[in-house]
Amino acid sequence: DTEVTQTPKHLVMGMTNKKSLKCEQHMGHRAMYWYKQKAKKPPELMFVYSYEKLSINESVPSRFSPECPNSSLLNLHLHALQPEDSALYLCASSLRSYYGYTFGSGTRLTVV
């Protein structure tokens, strides 16, 4: 298995909802990432997990809460989001940074 799998592919949620995005990889990669990508913009780093521990938080609002239950899974819990949080949320993983990252196809989130 050489892929990063993200579910769901699309999500529409209200501003008072709580939802979660899921990411899974079985490549034995030790680092996993969440990126946010707005239309026609490059991906922006949100969080980095290294060996299941949060190592980088790019000053992301607390309405986004990451979780790494094990070395293969990464979740992003969403609560009280704003319409401007609508974007494509990408998950990625890597064995070591110099090998490059493997990206999932993303979850397209719309906040209404």
Place this chain on the structure above:
Amino acid sequence: AQRVTQPEKLLSVFKGAPVELKCNYSYSGSPELFWYVQYSRQRLQLLLRHISRESIKGFTADLNKGETSFHLKKPFAQEEDSAMYYCALTAQGGSEKLVFGKGTKLTVNP
């Protein structure tokens, strides 16, 4: 701070013509540089790593530390090369923070 600059937002060439997508970086240490490509309706995927000095799909990129550049080149562009290309940088030695340039949209016309 890490910074990646891709000066061309759009680049249009004809099939068979050479293509060069420019990338300049700013980083005080030793960088690891990459090119990623995003074809229409497909996921972002790694194209090249500077450390491997490889050629993928006819593309090459050379790290020039003096000019702090990592330009992507292909001698004969194909229509299937049309995509969004991102240059990206991470710090050598273990930092896991990958920073992207703003991207160049390449269109190869028939």
